[in-house]
Amino acid sequence: MYKHLYQRFLKANPAQLHFACHSHHYWPDVTRDAQLQYWDDTTKYVDGKWEHIFSVKVPQGQKLIAEVLNLSDPEQIVFAPNTHEFVFRLLSSLDWGNKIRVLTTDSEFYSFDRQINRLSELPQFEVVKVPTQPFDSFHERFEQAMEAADWNLIFVSHVFFNSGLVCDVERLVKDAPSECPFIIDGYHSFMAVPLNLKPIQDKAFYLGGSYKYAQGGEGCCFLYVPPATRHRPMYTGWFAELSKLSAIGDEVGYPVDALQYAGSTMDFTALYRLIATLEKFKDEGLTVTKIHQIVQQNQQLFLEELEKANHPLVNRGSLLVSDLKNHGHFLTFDLPSTEATSDLVKKMKTRGLYTDSRGSRLRFGFGLYHDAADIKAAVGKI
Structure with missing residues (x-):
């Protein structure tokens, strides 16, 4: 919906699914x-x-x-x-x-x-x-x-x-x-x-x-x-x-x-x-409340797609905080070890999916440049 704000970053990284925007967010063209x-x-x-x-x-x-x-x-x-x-x-x-x-x-x-x-x-x-x-x-x-x-x-x-x-x-x-x-x-x-x-x-x-x-x-x-x-x-x-x-x-x-x-x-x-x-x-009418609602919707879709994928490590069971009403703009999954988390981050990167981690905790960040197709594609690369 708001991809038009980020055309320079998106065109510079056409093969990248950037889900590390809690760490380094794409910048708007302005x-x-x-x-x-x-x-x-x-x-x-x-x-x-x-x-x-x-x-x-x-x-x-x-x-x-x-x-x-x-x-x-x-x-x-x-x-x-x-x-x-x-x-x-x-x-x-x-x-x-x-x-x-x-x-x-x-x-x-x-x-x-x-x-x-x-x-x-x-x-x-x-x-x-x-x-x-x-x-x-x-x-x-x-x-x-x-x-x-x-x-x-x-x-x-x-x-x-x-x-x-x-x-x-x-x-x-x-x-x-x-x-x-x-x-x-x-x-x-x-x-x-x-x-x-x-x-x-x-x-x-x-x-x-x-x-x-x-x-x-x-x-x-x-x-x-x-x-x-x-x-x-x-x-x-x-x-x-x-x-x-x-x-x-x-x-x-x-x-x-x-x-x-x-x-x-x-x-x-x-x-x-x-x-x-x-x-x-402000010109786009993007208040923090509206941005938050958009991200919450994308997070919910991500979790729904995860349930279909039935991934052995990244699933609702490993989700650290499940209440999206009291949640920031990234989902954190606590995996069995730091090594397992690091290995998965590296594997996803080779597939074009960029995330980040802290110890055993894997984080997926959500931004305005994500749409439903991006979210479904991301889950498919985990």
């Missing part, structure tokens, strides 16, 4: 023009490029993202090249001279999990990870953990990257202690699973980016900062000097808006691509 526009603006503005970017392009991007998440204050969104930069900046806003207690899960993406694992080697860091499985009791167990101790930072994904489970982040944020920063990792849900942040916009930070379902490619991530936040991240950069500061003498001042979490020089090409994609989706 992103090529956006990439060239960044070059043209650079030649036009030269030294005035930063003024143009921060007065025109950044507000455009902030407004589009705020509309998707139903946020009241677009200026509370700040950009960086990757989420890890924000993760460490958030951690650097804590008092490392005292005990730091972090509550999270065992299913967070590597940008956070690797960093927090390294920090847990330090004596002042205590990290508690709540297992996401069994899924049926996850929310209750996480709430119990929040109540069991005082925390300095809470971090949880909206959609868990290794299962597809959708977390009820609104419920968790409302039950969380108000004095503790609560960070939602929305990278595997932004522009995929509908989320209304307005009820929790005064309490929750939100991390997202353009690489996956926002389809703008790598290099443009963002952080929503609650308006009352007054932090002084130790890891800071010159972009934080761009708005009015309260510095006195040599004091390091910080903005009162989202730029308190700003870093330094970055290539804003990806922001141009993200803006172009979000504007194109």
